[in-house]
Amino acid sequence: MLAAMPDSAPSPLVPGGVSPRAGGDACPGTLRLHRADDGALARVRVPGGVLSADRADALLAAASRFGDGELHLTSRGNVQLRGLGAECGGALAGVLGDAGLLPSAAHExxxxxxxxxxxxxxxxxxxxxxxxxxxxxxxxxxxxxxxxxxxxxxxxxxxxxxxxxxxxxxxxxxxxxxxxxxxxxxxxxxxxxxxxxxxxxxxxxxxxxxxxxxxxxxxxxxxxxxxxxxxxxxxxxxxxxxxxxxxxxxxxxxxxxxxxVPAPGPLGPTAISVGVPLGRLAPAQWRLLTETARRYGGELRLTPWRGIVVPGPFPRDEAAQALRMLDAAGLITGPDSPWTGVGACIGRPGCGKSLSDVRAEAGAAVGPPGRLPVYWSGCERRCGHPHGEWIDVVATPEGHRISHVRGERRDAPATVTAASVREDSASVRDEPAALAAAVAAARA
Missing domain, CATH: 3.30.413 (Sulfite Reductase Hemoprotein; domain 1)
Incomplete structure (x- = not known):
């Protein structure tokens, strides 16, 4: 059984009655940073995914001042800041507290x-x-x-x-x-x-x-x-x-x-929906989304599927205009985008446990949208994977294993190797076209 996992920690199992708390709850927060290979990581809880435009500005300011400037959406509609300095915790908490994003230190x-x-x-x-x-x-x-x-x-x-x-x-x-x-x-x-x-x-x-x-x-x-x-x-x-x-x-x-899941595009006259490729937003993209929200309803709703809904109302034709601008900025604004349904963990070089740069591999394998979403994981922990039904691509020492996940049950995994794709291939990771073809076939 494939258990549900949080965004950046392995699923706590209870083999033989052993408490999952034995190793400690390693989930990061705003006050408890997590050390990663690309610097410290903070996870800012955003209840319901609801952000005012002012609080969105504060998150961007924190990412730019303390981290790598990017904002990463999680599978719970939260925001992660990466590339942080190890000693920035107190100053970061102060910035987020002033913005109302840290109402209780004990409960964050x-x-x-x-x-x-x-x-x-x-x-x-x-x-x-x-x-x-x-x-x-x-x-x-x-x-x-x-x-x-x-x-x-x-x-x-x-x-x-x-x-x-x-x-x-x-x-x-x-x-x-x-x-x-x-x-x-x-x-x-x-x-x-x-x-x-x-x-x-x-x-x-x-x-x-x-x-x-x-x-x-x-x-x-x-x-x-x-x-x-x-x-x-x-x-x-x-x-x-x-x-x-x-x-x-x-x-x-x-x-x-x-x-x-809200489809990318207009949601009637009341809102628009966009997807975020691999959940990662550059400063210019975040700024454009915030400006769009401020111009209309004043609110962003981060979704558990690494997307964003911007409530309106939008006057006639202005939703289409806003979507065109967001599309030009590299966001997913329609169901025909090759990035629709594609997700991945942080992979290399950000995570030392990852066996490959799964984000680059996912980008190399994008094609016409498949019937099922696909999630790429750099190791067996599958951090941040989706729920329901999807195609599970996991990097292993032997190659990439591809499985069809149905709810909490996973089909017997089919390991994609040189023998199963091309007899003269050393490994699927060395053959991006072969891996892309195998993933596309599984999604279809």
Whole structure:
């Protein structure tokens, strides 16, 4: 089974009942930098991916002052700053704190919240009130400070997009005044009043922390099987106890296998959507996106699929004009872009564990968009990989292994070697055309 992994750390497994906390939670943050081969790395949590234009300016200023100037989007809608000096932590925290991006030092790595990026733009419920309230509650909870940097909340507008991401606690908007609460991957959800939904989500996280004391689990899926089975019922009992007899009946709804990712281009008259090749934004691209947001709705929404939604409204023809400018800057503005669905970890030279420069290899292999997305990983950790169904390309000492991932299950891997592609090839990595052909065939 291919477990879900965060953006730059290996998935915590629990072999033989060993606590995943035994090695420590290495997830980076703003106050806890991670050393990489290209310098220190900071991960700035952006709850719901929602950034004002002013805060986007502050992130660019921090990247330019302390790092390599680029901004890297993660698979949770956060931003990573790379190439940082090892001693910049205090000054960086000051800049981000002044911009309102660090509301609680104790909780800065616990503010992991993804939200439907199209919420409120396409007739679906707006989630801004939930997002603000949940972030506030997390930052005010002494217990929540103990959540690992991997624990994830999801706020779904009812489209099933972020519900598909495998969060530990998911709230789903359901009709006027109601919400569904999912705990882990459980198919049985229960209703709570929409006004109480953020409080119910926090209660679920606090119940998880109590249940994880013995095992030291970081995420719901890391708990022992018997504890996982009992957890939804324990959460429901706690919601009833704290909120009152407001928890509704159990509703059976399996988690979606694939996410409804916003397609690049116009999202009706209310927004535009762009993809970011390999999630990496140069200063000029970030500045153009920020200026576009400031001209219209004043907001950027970073998506868990390394894209950005810019809410409008856009006057007639101005969405098309904005997309043309963003396309000229190298961003993905339509589904026919060869970069659509292509992702990769940082690879060499940024990561010492990577076996190859997978970003360069991904760029050399781009072609017509395939039916499935593809993700390139420089080692078996597969940092930042997507969810749902995709083509998994992993660099190994023997070559590139290509697998078809379906949800949490992976087909038996097919190792792409010289023998399977060209008899006279030393390795697939030495034959970019052969590797590109193999990946294209797998995506189709």
């Amino acid at each position: 790595r616990a503010r992991n919240i993804v939200a439907s990026p199209r919420a409120g733009l396409d007739g679906s419920p707006a989630l801004g009130a939930w997002l603000s309230e949940l972030d506030r509650l997390v930052c005010e909870s002494a217990a929540a400070a103990a959540l690992s940097g991997r624990f994830l909340f999801a706020l779904d507008s009812g489209r099933g997009d972020v519900d598909a991401l495998g969060a530990d606690v998911t709230l789903i908007a359901e009709g006027p005044g109601a919400a569904l609460l999912r705990v882990g991957a459980d198919d049985e959800l229960f209703r709570v009043p929409a006004a109480d939904a953020p409080r119910a989500a926090l209660l679920a996280a606090e119940v998880f922390l109590r249940a994880a004391r013995d095992s030291g689990a970081w995420r719901v899926k890391d708990l022992p099987d018997d504890v996982v089975r009992d957890l939804p019922g324990d959460v429901r009992a706690e919601v009833v106890r704290v909120i009152g007899s407001a928890a509704g009946p159990v509703v059976r709804r399996p988690r979606p296998r694939t996410a409804a």
